[in-house]
Amino acid sequence: MSDAVQEVPLTGSLVAPRPLRIGERQVGATLVLALCAILVLIIGLPLWALLSKSVENTEGHFVGLANFVTYATTPTLVASLVNSLFVAATTTALVIPLAFAYAYALCRSRIPGKGLFYAAAMVPVFAPSLLSGLALIYVFGNQGLLKSWLMGASLYGPVGVIAAESLYCFPHAMLIMVTALALSDGRLREAAEALGTSRWRIFRTITLPAARYGVISASFVVFTLVITDFGIPKVIGGQFSVLATDAYRQVVGQQNFPMGAVVGIILLVPAVIAFFIDRAAQKRQSAMLSARAVPYSPKPERRRDTVLLILVSLVAFTIVAPYAIAVWGSFVRYWPYNLSLTLNNYDFSTVEPSGWEPYRNSLMLAGLTAIIGTTLIFCGAYLVEKLKAVPHLRAFAHFLAMLPMAVPGLVLGLGYVFFYNAIWNPLGFLYGTLAILVINTIAHFYTVGHITALTSLKQIDSEFEAVSASLKVPFWTTFRRVTAPICMPAILDIAVYVFVNAMTTVSAVIFLYGADTKLASIAIVHMDEAGAVASAAGMATVIMLTAIAVKLLHIALDRLVFGRLQRWRQR
Amino acid sequence: MTSSSPWFLSIRDLDKSYGEFRALRSIDLDIRRGEFVCFLGPSGCGKTTLLRAIAGLEPQDSGRIEMEGRDVSHAAPSDRDFGIVFQSYALFPNLTVAENVGYGLVNRRQPARAIAERVEELLALVGLPDQGRKYPVQLSGGQQQRVALARALATAPGLLLLDEPLSALDAKVRLRLRDEIRSLQQRLGVTTVMVTHDQEEALAMADRIVVMNNGAVEQVGTPEEIYRRPATPFVADFVGHMTFLDAVVTGPGTVRVDDLDLQVANAGSFPSGTAVRLAMRPEEVRTRSITEETPNCFEATIGDVTFLGSFCRAHLQPTRSRTTRIAADFSANAMRDLAIAPGEIRRIAFPPEALHVFAGAAR
Ligand SMILES: Nc1ncnc2c1ncn2[C@@H]1O[C@H](COP(=O)(O)OP(=O)(O)OP(=O)(O)O)[C@@H](O)[C@H]1O
Ligand SMILES: [Mg+2]
Numbered sequence: 026m027s028d029a030v031q032e033v034p035l036t037g038s039l040v041a042p043r044p045l046r047i048g049e050r051q052v053g054a055t056l057v058l059a060l061c062a063i064l065v066l067i068i069g070l071p072l073w074a075l076l077s078k079s080v081e082n083t084e085g086h087f088v089g090l091a092n093f094v095t096y097a098t099t100p101t102l103v104a105s106l107v108n109s110l111f112v113a114a115t116t117t118a119l120v121i122p123l124a125f126a127y128a129y130a131l132c133r134s135r136i137p138g139k140g141l142f143y144a145a146a147m148v149p150v151f152a153p154s155l156l157s158g159l160a161l162i163y164v165f166g167n168q169g170l171l172k173s174w175l176m177g178a179s180l181y182g183p184v185g186v187i188a189a190e191s192l193y194c195f196p197h198a199m200l201i202m203v204t205a206l207a208l209s210d211g212r213l214r215e216a217a218e219a220l221g222t223s224r225w226r227i228f229r230t231i232t233l234p235a236a237r238y239g240v241i242s243a244s245f246v247v248f249t250l251v252i253t254d255f256g257i258p259k260v261i262g263g264q265f266s267v268l269a270t271d272a273y274r275q276v277v278g279q280q281n282f283p284m285g286a287v288v289g290i291i292l293l294v295p296a297v298i299a300f301f302i303d304r305a306a307q308k309r310q311s312a313m314l315s316a317r318a319v320p321y322s323p324k325p326e327r328r329r330d331t332v333l334l335i336l337v338s339l340v341a342f343t344i345v346a347p348y349a350i351a352v353w354g355s356f357v358r359y360w361p362y363n364l365s366l367t368l369n370n371y372d373f374s375t376v377e378p379s380g381w382e383p384y385r386n387s388l389m390l391a392g393l394t395a396i397i398g399t400t401l402i403f404c405g406a407y408l409v410e411k412l413k414a415v416p417h418l419r420a421f422a423h424f425l426a427m428l429p430m431a432v433p434g435l436v437l438g439l440g441y442v443f444f445y446n447a448i449w450n451p452l453g454f455l456y457g458t459l460a461i462l463v464i465n466t467i468a469h470f471y472t473v474g475h476i477t478a479l480t481s482l483k484q485i486d487s488e489f490e491a492v493s494a495s496l497k498v499p500f501w502t503t504f505r506r507v508t509a510p511i512c513m514p515a516i517l518d519i520a521v522y523v524f525v526n527a528m529t530t531v532s533a534v535i536f537l538y539g540a541d542t543k544l545a546s547i548a549i550v551h552m553d554e555a556g557a558v559a560s561a562a563g564m565a566t567v568i569m570l571t572a573i574a575v576k577l578l579h580i581a582l583d584r585l586v587f588g589r590l591q592r593w594r595q596r
Numbered sequence: 597m598t599s600s601s602p603w604f605l606s607i608r609d610l611d612k613s614y615g616e617f618r619a620l621r622s623i624d625l626d627i628r629r630g631e632f633v634c635f636l637g638p639s640g641c642g643k644t645t646l647l648r649a650i651a652g653l654e655p656q657d658s659g660r661i662e663m664e665g666r667d668v669s670h671a672a673p674s675d676r677d678f679g680i681v682f683q684s685y686a687l688f689p690n691l692t693v694a695e696n697v698g699y700g701l702v703n704r705r706q707p708a709r710a711i712a713e714r715v716e717e718l719l720a721l722v723g724l725p726d727q728g729r730k731y732p733v734q735l736s737g738g739q740q741q742r743v744a745l746a747r748a749l750a751t752a753p754g755l756l757l758l759d760e761p762l763s764a765l766d767a768k769v770r771l772r773l774r775d776e777i778r779s780l781q782q783r784l785g786v787t788t789v790m791v792t793h794d795q796e797e798a799l800a801m802a803d804r805i806v807v808m809n810n811g812a813v814e815q816v817g818t819p820e821e822i823y824r825r826p827a828t829p830f831v832a833d834f835v836g837h838m839t840f841l842d843a844v845v846t847g848p849g850t851v852r853v854d855d856l857d858l859q860v861a862n863a864g865s866f867p868s869g870t871a872v873r874l875a876m877r878p879e880e881v882r883t884r885s886i887t888e889e890t891p892n893c894f895e896a897t898i899g900d901v902t903f904l905g906s907f908c909r910a911h912l913q914p915t916r917s918r919t920t921r922i923a924a925d926f927s928a929n930a931m932r933d934l935a936i937a938p939g940e941i942r943r944i945a946f947p948p949e950a951l952h953v954f955a956g957a958a959r
Binding site for chain 2: 048486
């Protein structure tokens with residue numbers, strides 16, 4: 026406000042508002058309505074179709090709970106239920122303590138190479154679940170290197186399923202526990218240490234209670250992952266049938282949709298319980314963490330660090346080695362008799378009529394899902410979080426967006442079959458196309474993206490929309506110029522998450538692919554069925570490398586975005 | 597725009613509730629063109645809610661808002677003519693200072709040159725020439741505040757709304773910006789509403805102050821009116837310091853406090869025998885040039901004395917009254933000249949026109 030500047034005219038041609046403006050409220054309300062419609066179509070109605078199918082007979086007449094009674098009185102089906110529960114419980118019991126110890130070592134000790142150990146534990150995330158099954162076949166299968174270690178027991182059955190599921194679930198459990206341990210307050214521990222409390226007592230009275238919710242939440246997540254996983258029991262289960270393979274057989278094999286729906290609903294139960302436990306746990310978790318809590322920085326301690334280092338090395342080796350062997354196996358001429366290397370197994374056309382086509386389909390699916398899905402998810406989260414109009418509709422959209430978290434892929438896939446395959450559905454033409462695969466995959470992974478987007482949107486000043494309105498700039502302009510650019514890191518996170526999952530998923534899409542849209546992960550199942558394990562491993566390797574490459578690209582891009590393009594973040 | 601109403605902004609019977617909680621209770625308020633009005637009140641009294649209702653950001657439940665004679669009660673924020681500065685400034689962090697200031701201009705299909713010139717003009721106006729290429733994080737709090745002000749003024753709004761614009765700044769900067777905002781406002785003549793809970797800020801800046809409490813308007817008036825003639829005990833207590841005494845009306849223009857009979861210039865129309873509250877500001881207590889004829893004069897013992905920089909606050913106890921304690925301010929000069937010290941007895945007086953009478957005994 027220097028004195029040199031005198032009057033600044035307040036009126037003039039500059040400030041004439043545009044004569045015709047579209048009503049922002051109407052546009053907002055319309056967009057929210059469109060979002061709700063989309064979410065109903067891709068999430069609500071398929072789930073509804075599943076629920077209603079379970080109380081109909083094969084002719085489509087209402088039969089009440091008759092299907093459930095049939096299920097409960099069919100011994101083979103009940104046996105699968107028992108098998109599933111057994112496998113899921115055992116895997117959980119095995120994985121949780123190990124994952125806790127692993128996470129504890131990463132958060133609460135001074136072992137060297139933490140980044141490397143972290144990366145090692147994450148390897149399974151980047152591969153289709155059935156690669157861990159294939160890997161075990163290479164090591165302990167009929168032609169396995171270490172078959173003798175099983176002392177006559179067969180890998181193909183509960184043993185193999187539990188081992189493979191443990192590999193596959195480990196990173197998920199570990200991630201949850203790392204979060205839980207990283208959150209617990211360091212000041213408490215320091216106070217306890219200052220008081221001379223014994224280490225065991227600190228562990229029992231401070232560390233464990235703080236991490237309890239993490240342990241509970243991780244247990245349910247692992248249980249749900251195992252019970253709903255389809256790929257591993259398919260490749261390594263042999264005659265050992267579980268719920269997930271039953272659902273597949275009922276629907277794809279016997280075209281018995283109602284019974285498939287019943288299995289789907291049974292699968293839904295643990296997932297829904299897990300969902301609510303997890304939400305409750307998160308509330309307690311954040312309530313426990315006061316705003317001024319400080320992260321704990323562990324002091325070096327010889328004996329503890331040595332013990333943990335040995336343990337972590339063993340676990341990391343156990344995770345990485347099978348995957349490495351599977352990758353190696355995919356390059357071997359004739360396992361285990363002729364170990365010379367070859368690229369023959371990557372000539373997929375010899376074992377799979379469509380050759381490399383499924384891989385291109387998968388890339389296409391992952392790319393489209395990442396682009397369309399991320400756009401939908403982020404814009405949807407923006408509408409839910411930042412608009413003022415139609416509060417009830419926005420709450421409804423949020424509810425629908427949170428649903429997929431509680432719905433296993435297999436169940437969602439079944440719902441899609443029932444809904445999009447129904448004769449009366451005008452959208453039936455989508456069935457078997459790439460479009461339905463994209464739609465389904467977006468729905469399948471919607472919730473995590475939605476939460477990520479909400480979290481980053483909540484961090485933005487809530488008055489941006491108000492300021493824009495006062496300047497007569499419509500909210501979509503501010504979304505484009507300000508909100509989206511600020512949230513770019515979160516948007517990238519969502520895109521990569523969706524891409525990697527779209528590359529590796531099997532469970533939902535196995536019901537939905539068509540002749541021209543077979544995906545790489547499904548081709549693995551088929552090649553394995555045809556006995557071409559090496560090619561199956563080869564395809565899985567290609568998927569894994571692609572996913573890892575995308576992740577690395579993400580890291581690089583993140584640096585670029587933060588570094589060069591977002592100069593405004595630095596002072 | 598011509599209008600029949602003499603007021604720039606008229607608010608009638610505005611109500612707003614959050615669930616059971618009534619955030620605004622039938623607010624009536626009129627604001628003149630070019631006026632600088634402060635909403636003043638304790639935290640949670642509804643100042644921000646009222647400001648946001650005027651802006652259309654937090655629509656009222658019932659009531660009417662008119663701007664320049666136009667009913668905007670149900671208009672969207674973008675259909676009202678205002679610029680706003682928030683406590684957080686809400687600057688767009690990914691846009692440069694110039695882009696922030698020009699944000700509302702770009703949308704109006706103006707040639708880029710014209711926009712750039714206008715932005716330069718505005719930045720000069722708020723004392724930030726040549727800072728246009730920086731990003732908000734590279735500016736100090738006070739500078740960010742000015743950018744937010746320039747952005748709000750860019751579209752030449754008829755009404756400028758400021759929600760505690762200075763509260764995030766340290767005391768020195770706050771004092772300077774206070775003057776700058778005030779002189780800028782006077783130069784541009786833009787009608788301005790500022791929310792604050794700082795009474796000094798309100799007294800120093802406003803043409804008129806709206807004192808709010810519990811979602812209702814307690815009093816509207818010039819700073820002087822608010823200070824000299826508080827309409828309610830709440831205003832008396834909230835703005836400046838006030839001693840409250842329990843009293844009984846003894847006749848027209850006289851009240852009794854304990855054993856002291858006092859004359860009051862504005863006694864209101866309370867009948868004899870009514871219990872009332874008597875209020876007086878500490879700086880109104882007289883100690884100089886008191887004669888036998890001076891009304892309301894009596895002897896008092898000086899109690900504890902607190903040093904407050906340029907003046908001291910003492911607590912006085914009239915020698916004829918056990919329970920009454922009165923706060924009195926003495927300038928450093930008076931302290932020295934009159935040798936005021938704890939335990940001394942001095943003759944003091946209450947000017948009748950400085951005594952305020954409010955209904956009701958002490959709660
Ligand atoms: N969205 C809301 N939901 C429920 N209550 C609210 C909401 N916004 C404000 N309130 C309540 O309304 C009352 C008035 O709030 P307001 O923000 O107007 O206060 P204020 O006078 O600006 O106070 P401060 O000086 O603290 O900013 C407060 O008691 C507040 O708790
Ligand atoms: Mg406020």
